[in-house]
Amino acid sequence: MIQPLLDVRHLHTYLQSAGQQIKAVDDISFSIPKGETFCLVGESGSGKSVSALSVMRLLPPGIASHPGGEILFNGQDLLQLDDAGIRAVRGAKIAMIFQEPMNSLNPVLNIGEQISEAIQLHYPDLTGEETEERTILALEQVQIPHASRRFRDFPHQLSGGQRQRVMIAMALACAPRLLIADEPTTALDVTVQAEILRLMRQLQDDTGMSMLFITHDFGVVAQMAQWVGVMQSGKLVEVGPCSQVLRQARHPYTRQLLAALPENLERPTGVRLQSRQPANQSLGTSTHLLSIRDLKVWFPIKKGLLRHTVDFVRAVDEVSLDIPQGQILALVGESGCGKTTLGRAVLQLEKPTSGSIRLQGHELTGLSSRDLRPFRRKMQIAFQDPQSSLNPRLLIETTLTEPMKVHGIGADQEERLELAAQLLELVQLNRDFLWRYPHEFSGGQRQRIGLARALALNPEFIVCDEITSALDVSVQAEILQLLLRIREQRQLTLLFITHNIGVVEYLSDKTVVMYQGKVVEQGDTAQICGNPRHPYTQKLLAAVPRLLRSH
Amino acid sequence: MTNHGVNRESFGARIWRRTLQGVGVKLGLAWVGLLVFVAVFAPFLANSMPLLMSKDGVISAPVLHYLNIEDVWVLSSFFLALAVFRLRISTVRRILLFLLGSAVVAVCANLWVKPPVLVIYDDFRIPAYTEVNWRIMPPVPYAPTDYLRDLGSKGLEAPFQSEGHLHLMGTEENGADVLSRMIHAARIALSIGLIASGIALTIGVVVGGLMGYFSGIVDMLGMRLVEIFEDIPTLFLLLTFVAFFGRSLYMMMVIIGVTSWSGYARFVRTEFLKLRKQDYVQAAVASGLPLSSILFRHMLPNGVAPLLVSVSFGIAGAILAEATLSFLGLGVVDAPSWGQMLDQAVKSSTFNWWMAVFPGGAIFMTVFAYNLIGESFRDAIDPKLSGQSEAKP
Numbered sequence: 044m045i046q047p048l049l050d051v052r053h054l055h056t057y058l059q060s061a062g063q064q065i066k067a068v069d070d071i072s073f074s075i076p077k078g079e080t081f082c083l084v085g086e087s088g089s090g091k092s093v094s095a096l097s098v099m100r101l102l103p104p105g106i107a108s109h110p111g112g113e114i115l116f117n118g119q120d121l122l123q124l125d126d127a128g129i130r131a132v133r134g135a136k137i138a139m140i141f142q143e144p145m146n147s148l149n150p151v152l153n154i155g156e157q158i159s160e161a162i163q164l165h166y167p168d169l170t171g172e173e174t175e176e177r178t179i180l181a182l183e184q185v186q187i188p189h190a191s192r193r194f195r196d197f198p199h200q201l202s203g204g205q206r207q208r209v210m211i212a213m214a215l216a217c218a219p220r221l222l223i224a225d226e227p228t229t230a231l232d233v234t235v236q237a238e239i240l241r242l243m244r245q246l247q248d249d250t251g252m253s254m255l256f257i258t259h260d261f262g263v264v265a266q267m268a269q270w271v272g273v274m275q276s277g278k279l280v281e282v283g284p285c286s287q288v289l290r291q292a293r294h295p296y297t298r299q300l301l302a303a304l305p306e307n308l309e310r311p312t313g314v315r316l317q318s319r320q321p322a323n324q325s326l327g328t329s330t331h332l333l334s335i336r337d338l339k340v341w342f343p344i345k346k347g348l349l350r351h352t353v354d355f356v357r358a359v360d361e362v363s364l365d366i367p368q369g370q371i372l373a374l375v376g377e378s379g380c381g382k383t384t385l386g387r388a389v390l391q392l393e394k395p396t397s398g399s400i401r402l403q404g405h406e407l408t409g410l411s412s413r414d415l416r417p418f419r420r421k422m423q424i425a426f427q428d429p430q431s432s433l434n435p436r437l438l439i440e441t442t443l444t445e446p447m448k449v450h451g452i453g454a455d456q457e458e459r460l461e462l463a464a465q466l467l468e469l470v471q472l473n474r475d476f477l478w479r480y481p482h483e484f485s486g487g488q489r490q491r492i493g494l495a496r497a498l499a500l501n502p503e504f505i506v507c508d509e510i511t512s513a514l515d516v517s518v519q520a521e522i523l524q525l526l527l528r529i530r531e532q533r534q535l536t537l538l539f540i541t542h543n544i545g546v547v548e549y550l551s552d553k554t555v556v557m558y559q560g561k562v563v564e565q566g567d568t569a570q571i572c573g574n575p576r577h578p579y580t581q582k583l584l585a586a587v588p589r590l591l592r593s594h
Numbered sequence: 595m596t597n598h599g600v601n602r603e604s605f606g607a608r609i610w611r612r613t614l615q616g617v618g619v620k621l622g623l624a625w626v627g628l629l630v631f632v633a634v635f636a637p638f639l640a641n642s643m644p645l646l647m648s649k650d651g652v653i654s655a656p657v658l659h660y661l662n663i664e665d666v667w668v669l670s671s672f673f674l675a676l677a678v679f680r681l682r683i684s685t686v687r688r689i690l691l692f693l694l695g696s697a698v699v700a701v702c703a704n705l706w707v708k709p710p711v712l713v714i715y716d717d718f719r720i721p722a723y724t725e726v727n728w729r730i731m732p733p734v735p736y737a738p739t740d741y742l743r744d745l746g747s748k749g750l751e752a753p754f755q756s757e758g759h760l761h762l763m764g765t766e767e768n769g770a771d772v773l774s775r776m777i778h779a780a781r782i783a784l785s786i787g788l789i790a791s792g793i794a795l796t797i798g799v800v801v802g803g804l805m806g807y808f809s810g811i812v813d814m815l816g817m818r819l820v821e822i823f824e825d826i827p828t829l830f831l832l833l834t835f836v837a838f839f840g841r842s843l844y845m846m847m848v849i850i851g852v853t854s855w856s857g858y859a860r861f862v863r864t865e866f867l868k869l870r871k872q873d874y875v876q877a878a879v880a881s882g883l884p885l886s887s888i889l890f891r892h893m894l895p896n897g898v899a900p901l902l903v904s905v906s907f908g909i910a911g912a913i914l915a916e917a918t919l920s921f922l923g924l925g926v927v928d929a930p931s932w933g934q935m936l937d938q939a940v941k942s943s944t945f946n947w948w949m950a951v952f953p954g955g956a957i958f959m960t961v962f963a964y965n966l967i968g969e970s971f972r973d974a975i976d977p978k979l980s981g982q983s984e985a986k987p
Contacts, residue, residue, distance in 0.1 A: 390880050412882075419882030426873040434874040436606075436895045442874075445891075446881035482608075496877060 046118065047074035048253045049098070049221055054112035056090075056097045059105075067093040069277035070112070075221070075270070080247065080254040082264045082285070085274035086300075086515040091257045094274070095223045098255065099139055100129045116221070135165045138214035142226040144206035148198040154209045155194035158182070158216050165217045181212040184249075186242060204235035208242065215246065222247075223255045228263065232377040233542065237586035240266055259516065261304060262545075262588030265289060273297045289590060303520035304590065305545035310527065331365040332504055332536045333389065338362045338398035340381070340388050358384040360560035361398070366504070366553075371530065371537040373551035373568065375544065375583070381560040382540045386506040389538065390424055391415055402504070420450050423497035427509035429489035433481035439467075439492055440477040443499050450500055466495040469532075470525060487518035491525070498529070506538045511546060523550060544587045548572050556580045606685075609899060612974035613967075622966035625959055633780040634672045637665050640734035640774035642718035647729035649722075656723055657732070660710065666703045668781065671696040686890070712739070719744075734762070734771060738778040738930050742769035750946050764948035766938055775930040776952055782931045783960055786847055786916045787909035793851025795905055798858025799894070805859065806866025807889060813863070820856040828853040828915060836924045843926045846919065850912045857908070858901060865897030872896075899975040906968030910961040917957050932957050 056068035068090045075081040083091045096102050098114055100121060114121040121132065141147045149157060158178045163169065169177070175194070182190035185208040198206055207227060214222060224243070228236035240263065247254060256267050264271055268285040273296065281294040292298045301307060339362075341355035358381040366372045376382045387393040389400055391407055400407045402418055410418075426432040433442060443463035444456065453459035464474035470491040481489060490510055497505050507526070511519040523546065530537060539551055547554055547568060555565040556577065564577040575581045613619060632639060643656040661669075674695045678688050710717070718740055723729075736742075742759065743749065747769030753762055763772040805816035832849050839845065869875055870893070878892045919925045920933025921940075932953040939949035 387876070392876050392879060412885075416882040419880060422880075424877060424880050426877070428873060432873040432877065434878075434892055434896065437891070445887065446883060449881070449883055449887075493877075496881075500881065 048077045048117065049255070050074040050115040051094075051098070052113050052115065054094070054097060054114060055110045056093050056102070057108050057110060058093070058102075059108070066277050067107075068097060071272075071274070071277075071279040072112075073270070073272050073279060073282050075253045075255060077220075077253055078247070078251045079269040080256055080267050081270040081272065082256045082258060082268035083272050083274055084258060084261065084264055084300075086259060086517065088276075089274040090277040091259075091274050092225055095139070095225050095255060095257055098223060099133060099137060100124075101139075134161060134219070135217045136219055137221045137223060138217070138219040139223040139225065140207070140210045140214050140227050142229050144203055144210050144230070145198065147210055148206060150198050153195045153197050154182075154201070155179075158209070158213050161213055162216050177216065181216045182209070184215065184246065185209070185212040187212070202235075203231055204239060207231065207235075207239055211239075211243070211246070215250070215252075218250065219252060221253045221255065223257075225257045226259070227256075229258070229260075233544070233588075234377065234582055234586040236263075237588070240588070243267070260588065261289065261301065261516075261590050265590050266588050273300070300516060301590075303517040305520070305523065305543065305549040306590065308520055308523065308549050310549070330368050332368045332403060333366040333538075334399075334401045335365070335385075335389070336363050336399045336401075338385070338388060338400060339396040340384050340393055341396040357381075357560045359388060359395075362557075362560075362562050364555055364562060364565060366536055366538060369534055369536055370552040371539055371550055373547040373554045374538060374540045374557060375542065375547055375554060376557035377542060377583075380557045382557050383508055385557070386424070386508050386538060386540050390422055390506060392424070416450075420500045421502050422504040422506070423500060423502040424506040424508060425490075425493045425497045425510045427512050429486040429493070429513055432493045433489055433496075435481050437480075438477070439463075439479055439481070442492070442496055443467075443477070446496070446499050452500065463495075463499070466498055467492075469498065469529060470495045487514055487522065490514065490518075490522055494522075494526070494529070498533070501533075502535075504536045504538070506540065508540045509542070512541070512543070519546070526550070544572070544584060556583065609971075609974050613971050615974075616970050618966040619970035622963035622970075625963040626967070629780050629784055629960065630672075632777050633784045634668055636778045636781060637661060639732055640736060640738065640771070640777040641732045642735060642737040642740040644723060644726070644729035644731055647723070647726045649726040651727075660712070661707070662709045663703045663707045664781075666707045667696070667700050670699045670703070674699065734774050734777065736761075736771035736774045738770060738775040740770055740774070742771075745769075750942065750944070750949075752946070753948055763952050764946070766935070766949060767942055772935070772948060772952060775935060776932070776956060779930045779932050779935065779953070780956075782843065782916065782926065782929060783913050783957070786843070786850070787913045787960075787964070789847045790850035790854070790912040790915075791905050791908045793848060794855040794908060795858055795901070796855075797852070798855035799862050799901070801855070802859035802862025803866055803889065803894070806863040807870065807893070809867065809870075816859070816863070820859050823853060823856040826853050829918065832915070832919055833922075833924065836919070841924060841926055843929075846916060846925075847912075850915050854908060854911070857904060861901050861904060862897060865900065866893055869893045869897055900972075903968050903972040903975070906964045906971060910964040910968075913957065913960055913964075 051074065052072050054068055054071050055066070058065045058067045071090075071094060073081060083094060085091050093102070093107075097107070097109065098121065109122055112122070116132065116137065121129065124132065148154070155175070155178055158181055159174045162174050162177050162181075166174075179190045179194060182193065187193055187205060187208055193201075198209070201209065210227075222243075227243075228239050231239065243254070244267065246252075254267070256263075258264060258267075264285065271281075271283065271285050271288040272279050273281045273288065273294065275296050281288060281292065281297045288297060289301070292301055338359055339357070340359040341357050343352040344354045344356060345351065346353045360381070362381075362385060364372070374382045374385065384393055388395045391400075391410070395408050398408070402421060405418065407415065407418060433439075440460065440463060443466060444453075444459040447453050447459045447462065448456075453462055460477070463477055467474050467476055472488060472491055472495070476484070476488075476492075481492070484492065493510070511522050514522065526537070527550065529535065539546075541547060551568045553566065554568045554571045556563050556571065556579065558579045564571060564575065564580045571580060572584065575584055614623075637657055637660075638645060641657055643660055645657050646653065646655050671692075675692055678692045678695065681688065681691075683691075718737065741747075742765065745759075747756065747759070747765060749765055749767045749769040751761060751765045751769075753764045754760070756765060761771050761773070763776065766772055766775070801816055801819070805813045828850060831853060832846060835845060835849055875888060875892050878888050883892075916925065916931065917933030917936070920931045921937045923934075923937050925931050925934050925937075935953040936950060936957075939946060939953075942949070
């Protein structure tokens with residue numbers, strides 16, 4: 044057997060934090076053959092990134108220590124190298140790209156300078172012209188159009204995908220043998236992600252480099268990896284060839300992760316059938332809970348001394364859609380397509396420029412906040428970011444009972460407390476949690492409390508704005524199942540805003556696809572996901588990384 | 595990230611605990627605490643009247659008899675504060691209750707407290723207070739205005755140098771005890787800092803809050819107003835007012851307060867602009883909560899922390915402003931103040947170190963203490979710094 048390029052043996056990485064020792068990486072062993080890709084998969088906090096940083100020796104020496112193990116790169120133990128030695132390896136032989144392309148590039152240097160600097164560092168003999176040629180070559184390699192002209196562009200002039208391409212160009216400028224990619228596509232839209240992944244595979248074929256690819260997305264794993272390692276709290280619980288791990292996982296944790304993917308998730312028994320039936324009937328009699336007609340939300344762009352309006356950002360542009368009573372409507376689109384603005388406009392949190400929004404036949408636009416108050420009770424919202432969705436200064440009890448008090452739900456505080464406790468039980472939390480502050484909870488628990496708050500007024504309609512996007516896949520699965528169960532119990536109508544096609548297929552009855560502020564396609568979820576008609580929908584669906592390509 | 599460990603303390607308690615982590619802040623708080631104690635109990639700490647005496651079997655407390663309006667007000671406000679902050683009600687209510695109570699006390703004191711007018715020299719030493727069976731004197735048995743000339747004091751005596759009397763910090767030109775004057779001057783230092791900053795804070799929060807929440811045209815007008823007030827040089831305005839209207843401590847407080855709110859308004863405005871977009875504020879709007887609840891329950895408490903940091907620096911600034919004025923000889927006349935004592939030290943023909951070192955040191959320590967507190971508080975609310983001190987895998 045030929046020697047692998049990277050051979051990690053019994054690596055331990057301990058981190059020192061506030062007097063505590065955390066075993067961030069606890070005895071992991073894996074190897075990457077030349078020209079192949081090894082994917083490290085796991086949920087947040089499992090030690091994936093720390094493993095990668097250990098290979099690069101990028102962890103701060105005062106905080107991190109390696110009590111055991113070796114990292115053999117071409118037979119040389121990286122942990123034994125001195126500072127000068129590891130610097131010769133970094134960049135030249137092992138390069139790294141990160142998740143957030145905006146933070147990884149220096150905003151005050153143009154991209155040409157940043158790539159040239161890396162080249163000059165490792166090839167000091169090159170002349171200025173040769174360096175520039177190489178830089179342009181590197182940019183062409185990552186398929187930046189008109190590379191010689193974009194050479195002088197600054198990071199803010201590039202899109203997210205282009206920035207990540209520049210990062211890759213920088214990493215590959217010195218033709219490294221190993222590329223470490225730490226969640227390189229997590230911050231990108233799914234169509235851009237597909238392009239970047241394709242580019243990385245192509246570059247690997249061209250250069251014969253190996254890759255250590257870190258991700259939490261099994262779809263990405265299926266596309267990229269020859270080898271997969273699954274991490275759980277610092278340990279590598281399962282290692283093997285990609286197809287074997289994904290199809291015949293042996294370790295229970297791997298199986299649990301795979302089962303939590305929306306495409307593998309079981310719907311609560313009977314829910315789909317029961318909910319479809321009455322929903323279709325109500326469609327026949329066309330009782331729409333919410334109707335939106337020609338809705339526009341335009342934000343003015345003001346310029347000049349007198350701040351006159353020169354143009355508009357058309358966040359939502361002539362959108363019309365209906366949400367039938369008791370159904371889940373998924374609103375899909377990439378970042379910046381206006382889906383969140385639409386959700387907020389429905390709740391009158393954003394003032395629409397024109398158009399009409401009718402809830403059960405009542406026009407909502409143009410109402411004063413006083414006239415709107417009775418309708419506030421009927422429609423609520425749950426948010427994406429678990430960090431900012433709850434007021435850090437208020438007890439959960441106050442967060443839940445204050446809206447009830449304002450709307451006259453519950454005769455006295457006693458009764459409202461009981462209602463709030465019941466809400467917590469509904470979202471499967473302990474009723475004692477009423478007397479805690481938001482910072483005492485994990486992200487998943489906060490999302491449940493966010494749902495409980497949205498349910499506090501017993502609304503008929505809830506806008507769920509990416510409520511599972513910030514969560515790990517197993518927590519996402521729990522929240523989705525919970526949502527379906529509550530929908531069933533309370534006869535809720537949901538507008539579910541998301542960019543995750545898997546979640547759409549699992550959850551929704553109807554789907555609306557938005558692109559650049561406009562609705563490009565709407566219809567039954569099965570029809571849209573199975574047989575998309577609009578070219579953008581087709582492109583979007585094709586870009587979704589699937590676990591099994593035969594699916 | 596999924597398991598934070600159970601942490602039951604509230605947001606405020608957490609900030610407070612983190613603020614108290616350093617050594618510097620404890621020293622700062624100890625100094626301010628000492629100042630408060632000294633300022634409140636000044637008449638009992640440094641006075642020429644006996645605390646308690648017995649004459650012909652009748653026990654009396656002349657100090658109480660001679661308490662003036664200000665003394666009564668300060669003392670009762672202090673105990674009122676202690677009582678109010680033991681009540682189990684929200685902080686805002688406590689503060690309102692305290693302000694209301696102390697206003698009532700102020701009115702009552704003005705109506706009913708009529709202390710006998712003190713004639714310097716005579717009253718302190720009339721036989722009524724000296725020829726007694728026994729008497730307990732305060733720790734510093736000299737009033738700040740007790741000039742010992744009549745007892746043959748030469749004045750300007752260094753500490754421990756005068757015959758027959760013990761002056762821990764020496765005497766000034768009239769023979770009055772420097773320590774006693776220092777103790778009574780603590781009041782001015784404290785009150786000017788707190789009241790001037792209080793005025794500035796109130797204006798700043800209201801103006802900044804309105805700018806931040808409503809933005810648009812309100813914001814634009816507010817910012818112009820802020821810029822106008824930022825351009826007023828406080829010290830020269832104070833000099834002008836003193837020249838026109840004479841010297842008054844209250845006028846100084848008001849002017850310092852009215853000219854220094856612009857920084858607070860900027861702080862509140864920025865915080866509110868940021869908070870308005872927070873999900874929990876949006877959720878509060880979506881729940882149809884009234885505007886007052888959104889502003890004061892959901893926004894202000896989350897934006898107040900950076901404000902309090904700048905308040906502690908503002909207090910230090912106000913104290914310095916008063917000291918500067920008094921040093922220039924434009925401060926208050928009838929009551930001693932640290933700045934005025936420094937002025938005395940400079941004006942006398944010979945250099946007397948005790949006249950400069952003690953008040954100068956006190957000003958330095960007080961400003962330093964507030965800066966330490968502000969610094970530590972700023973570190974405590976900074977999430978980036980707190981991430982280092984808290985365990986975070």
